[in-house]
Amino acid sequence: MRTVNVGLIGLGTVGSGVVKIFGWHAGDFRRRAGVDIRLVRFADRNPDRATDLGLPEGSFTGDAFELIGDPDIDIVIELIGGTSVARDVVLAALKAGKSVVTANKALMASHGQEVMDAAAVYGVDIAFEASVGGGIPIISPLKHCLVSNEITSVMGIVNGTTNYMLTRMAEDGLDYDSALAEAQAKGFAEADPTADVDGLDAAAKIAILASIAFNSRVVMSEVPTEGIRSISAADVAYAGEMGYAIKLLAIARRTESGVDIRVHPTMIRSTHPMASVNGVYNAIYVVGDAVGETMFFGEGAGSLPAASAVVGDVIEVARHISRGCLGLVGCTCNEELPIRDIGELETPYYLRFRVVDQPGVFGRVATVFGNHGVSLASVIQKGAEEPTAEIVYVTHRATERAVRAALAEIEDLDIVESVDTVLRVEDL
Amino acid sequence: MRTVNVGLIGLGTVGSGVVKIFGWHAGDFRRRAGVDIRLVRFADRNPDRATDLGLPEGSFTGDAFELIGDPDIDIVIELIGGTSVARDVVLAALKAGKSVVTANKALMASHGQEVMDAAAVYGVDIAFEASVGGGIPIISPLKHCLVSNEITSVMGIVNGTTNYMLTRMAEDGLDYDSALAEAQAKGFAEADPTADVDGLDAAAKIAILASIAFNSRVVMSEVPTEGIRSISAADVAYAGEMGYAIKLLAIARRTESGVDIRVHPTMIRSTHPMASVNGVYNAIYVVGDAVGETMFFGEGAGSLPAASAVVGDVIEVARHISRGCLGLVGCTCNEELPIRDIGELETPYYLRFRVVDQPGVFGRVATVFGNHGVSLASVIQKGAEEPTAEIVYVTHRATERAVRAALAEIEDLDIVESVDTVLRVEDL
Numbered sequence: 001m002r003t004v005n006v007g008l009i010g011l012g013t014v015g016s017g018v019v020k021i022f023g024w025h026a027g028d029f030r031r032r033a034g035v036d037i038r039l040v041r042f043a044d045r046n047p048d049r050a051t052d053l054g055l056p057e058g059s060f061t062g063d064a065f066e067l068i069g070d071p072d073i074d075i076v077i078e079l080i081g082g083t084s085v086a087r088d089v090v091l092a093a094l095k096a097g098k099s100v101v102t103a104n105k106a107l108m109a110s111h112g113q114e115v116m117d118a119a120a121v122y123g124v125d126i127a128f129e130a131s132v133g134g135g136i137p138i139i140s141p142l143k144h145c146l147v148s149n150e151i152t153s154v155m156g157i158v159n160g161t162t163n164y165m166l167t168r169m170a171e172d173g174l175d176y177d178s179a180l181a182e183a184q185a186k187g188f189a190e191a192d193p194t195a196d197v198d199g200l201d202a203a204a205k206i207a208i209l210a211s212i213a214f215n216s217r218v219v220m221s222e223v224p225t226e227g228i229r230s231i232s233a234a235d236v237a238y239a240g241e242m243g244y245a246i247k248l249l250a251i252a253r254r255t256e257s258g259v260d261i262r263v264h265p266t267m268i269r270s271t272h273p274m275a276s277v278n279g280v281y282n283a284i285y286v287v288g289d290a291v292g293e294t295m296f297f298g299e300g301a302g303s304l305p306a307a308s309a310v311v312g313d314v315i316e317v318a319r320h321i322s323r324g325c326l327g328l329v330g331c332t333c334n335e336e337l338p339i340r341d342i343g344e345l346e347t348p349y350y351l352r353f354r355v356v357d358q359p360g361v362f363g364r365v366a367t368v369f370g371n372h373g374v375s376l377a378s379v380i381q382k383g384a385e386e387p388t389a390e391i392v393y394v395t396h397r398a399t400e401r402a403v404r405a406a407l408a409e410i411e412d413l414d415i416v417e418s419v420d421t422v423l424r425v426e427d428l
Numbered sequence: 429m430r431t432v433n434v435g436l437i438g439l440g441t442v443g444s445g446v447v448k449i450f451g452w453h454a455g456d457f458r459r460r461a462g463v464d465i466r467l468v469r470f471a472d473r474n475p476d477r478a479t480d481l482g483l484p485e486g487s488f489t490g491d492a493f494e495l496i497g498d499p500d501i502d503i504v505i506e507l508i509g510g511t512s513v514a515r516d517v518v519l520a521a522l523k524a525g526k527s528v529v530t531a532n533k534a535l536m537a538s539h540g541q542e543v544m545d546a547a548a549v550y551g552v553d554i555a556f557e558a559s560v561g562g563g564i565p566i567i568s569p570l571k572h573c574l575v576s577n578e579i580t581s582v583m584g585i586v587n588g589t590t591n592y593m594l595t596r597m598a599e600d601g602l603d604y605d606s607a608l609a610e611a612q613a614k615g616f617a618e619a620d621p622t623a624d625v626d627g628l629d630a631a632a633k634i635a636i637l638a639s640i641a642f643n644s645r646v647v648m649s650e651v652p653t654e655g656i657r658s659i660s661a662a663d664v665a666y667a668g669e670m671g672y673a674i675k676l677l678a679i680a681r682r683t684e685s686g687v688d689i690r691v692h693p694t695m696i697r698s699t700h701p702m703a704s705v706n707g708v709y710n711a712i713y714v715v716g717d718a719v720g721e722t723m724f725f726g727e728g729a730g731s732l733p734a735a736s737a738v739v740g741d742v743i744e745v746a747r748h749i750s751r752g753c754l755g756l757v758g759c760t761c762n763e764e765l766p767i768r769d770i771g772e773l774e775t776p777y778y779l780r781f782r783v784v785d786q787p788g789v790f791g792r793v794a795t796v797f798g799n800h801g802v803s804l805a806s807v808i809q810k811g812a813e814e815p816t817a818e819i820v821y822v823t824h825r826a827t828e829r830a831v832r833a834a835l836a837e838i839e840d841l842d843i844v845e846s847v848d849t850v851l852r853v854e855d856l
Contacts (some may be wrong), residue, residue: 025577032575041620117814129573135574137574137722140569147743148449290664293725293727294726295725297721304717308577312575325748329747
């Protein structure tokens with residue numbers, strides 16, 4: 001039986017999960033994959049982590065490049081994260097003829113082409129199932145099972161932190177700050193929550209998914225991104241009243257004028273399967289011209305779920321090594337679709353304003369919308385006893401460009417105190 | 429570029445979907461898979477089908493074995509169904525050195541070992557993603573992405589016909605007969621609905637899923653199977669009142685005393701992700717020791733969804749042929765777990781009786797349960813004005829054996845008119 005030696009770089013949350021899974025199942029892998037897969041070397045900047053994990057004497061190094069230079073290593077697992085050291089490490093490993101398994105969404109979403117090109121040049125595999133949706137199988141299903149389809153849209157709840165917060169806001173009426181504090185207390189949000197609450201994590205993931213689904217490279221910096229900081233308990237409550245849930249959706253659609261891709265808090269009907277994906281769970285919803293609607297649900301983060309995907313990739317690559325099948329499916333970006341300007345987006349909008357409560361206000365606001373060709377589907381007014389009133393409009397389908405132009409004018413009206421929330425409604 | 433020639437046997441619902449997808453996307457497959465995959469020959473007992481599909485002159489034969497004998501064919505798609513002719517066709521194709529793609533759940537659930545052994549002997553692929561869940565990727569995710577896990581349970585709503593019927597019973601209070609008539613009128617149920625409503629279709633599918641998930645062969649005849657004929661609108665309504673949905677679940681769990689596998693109408697909490705899978709949609713719910721809970725959702729039947737999976741398999745096999753990687757993942761049943769006797773099942777039960785409405789009835793029934801060690805968690809009584817009353821019991825966790833023994837005695841009591849429904853509650 002062929003032996004495949006694996007080196008693990010990065011002993012943090014996911015890395016320790018990988019060590020655990022090998023501890024439980026290395027014998028099973030021999031039977032299931034017909035390959036003797038051994039986790040033999042480890043690297044991290046912090047030697048204490050190796051001690052804490054009880055790794056075998058002499059298997060640890062503080063220098064990732066020393067591990068990469070080890071001629072006995074066949075597969076390198078990169079779990080450093082980020083795009084600086086990790087990029088150097090991954091490129092060096094590929095150049096050294098090692099296949100690479102990574103969970104690094106930022107790297108794949110920003111330097112995916114470079115990394116995949118290098119894997120092709122050196123005739124090895126690069127696998128990154130764990131970069132999107134934690135343990136949920138989604139990249140492999142897109143590259144294999146659903147490859148017979150033209151994928152028309154892929155979208156999802158791909159950030160557990162913000163989904164937890166929005167769920168708590170919907171369930172118990174928490175405001176944004178309380179929801180964030182609770183998520184931090186439970187370990188679902190970082191001390192600096194920027195990457196999650198500002199949508200950057202989701203933007204990286206949808207760039208990866210769109211590249212695979214549409215066979216056309218999209219990088220993270222091309223994804224228009226809005227986070228959930230502007231969402232209030234009031235918005236969540238209004239949405240509920242109207243039969244909608246608010247979710248931070250990462251959305252990508254193939255359209256005739258290019259790839260419509262974006263991350264923003266979105267109103268979806270409460271009957272849609274994604275609307276009941278709550279807490280830290282993730283779900284990726286894929287529509288193909290043959291398969292119709294499909295959805296992939298599970299834990300999108302955490303040590304063991306992400307490690308499940310990493311080790312799954314390792315086993316797959318080990319099978320390829322043992323059978324001489326490396327590079328079976330490399331980069332599949334064989335089209336060059338433009339990214340559609342978000343101004344061209346056409347969808348209903350939810351808009352919440354605070355206005356001076358005086359006669360004629362509705363008329364003046366409605367006139368501005370009308371001048372820009374934006375027609376209103378419904379309106380809710382609350383708090384009329386106060387000097388200012390809260391108004392919620394939902395528009396018929398309108399272009400982003402027209403809505404933004406109308407809002408710019410409306411914000412300047414003396415009767416308008418503030419435009420508090422602008423949400424897109426995804427009409428699924 | 430290598431050319432891979434494909435022969436299609438069976439031009440029914442799924443077969444015509446395969447022809448359509450090749451018509452749309454054959455050019456895309458060349459780019460995505462780097463292989464020129466051609467659908468070149470067709471067989472069916474009915475030549476009119478070839479005419480209706482407008483197949484090229486000379487590409488059709490009425491004799492499946494003539495197609496198999498064609499030395500130019502690399503991959504045979506078997507869409508005949510059943511286990512007699514289809515088995516001969518699949519074994520002959522494998523023996524002739526052709527890889528086989530099939531949607532045939534009955535064949536794989538009854539003769540899976542024989543078919544997979546033959547594929548191994550002749551060094552070719554056998555792929556059957558479409559045999560479970562239509563277009564939903566589930567077999568490949570289990571064999572690849574989730575292979576790093578010990579799967580502890582796999583269960584699902586894998587029959588769209590019965591899920592449609594149960595959904596209509598829950599939504600509009602239809603009785604069984606009306607729900608069946610409506611499903612037949614809409615083309616979701618056959619004129620003879622036996623395979624669906626008696627759970628046989630679901631039993632085949634869970635045998636396949638369990639074999640893969642637990643690496644241990646389970647055949648369809650080993651699956652204790654109950655259909656939905658006994659379910660009344662009253663049961664669905666009672667379940668709803670108690671916060672449950674009734675679904676025809678196919679269930680397989682790895683337990684210390686073997687594989688717990690069964691198909692029956694099941695009460696699940698209405699908050700579980702599977703409870704909101706409605707209409708003809710399917711969902712397969714998988715729990716692994718590392719990945720945690722995952723769910724795969726989509727259209728479980730129909731021409732194009734099933735064909736999506738068939739063509740996905742064809743592309744995968746074509747990649748293997750072009751790269752000399754056939755047999756990369758063959759049979760993974762490397763354990764021999766026993767099937768646990770259903771008598772050992774321990775779960776809460778929902779029981780609906782009709783009793784004579786007289787004092788002491790509750791006590792006598794409760795005494796019999798108590799004698800068998802079955803304790804009652806809740807009871808509902810309705811229709812007390814009539815000479816007979818309907819009683820619904822929900823038990824605490826009890827063994828199937830104890831509940832069956834108690835019911836046998838209770839049925840013999842003079843005060844009991846009928847035991848109408850026995851449902852297992854899956855405590856997810």
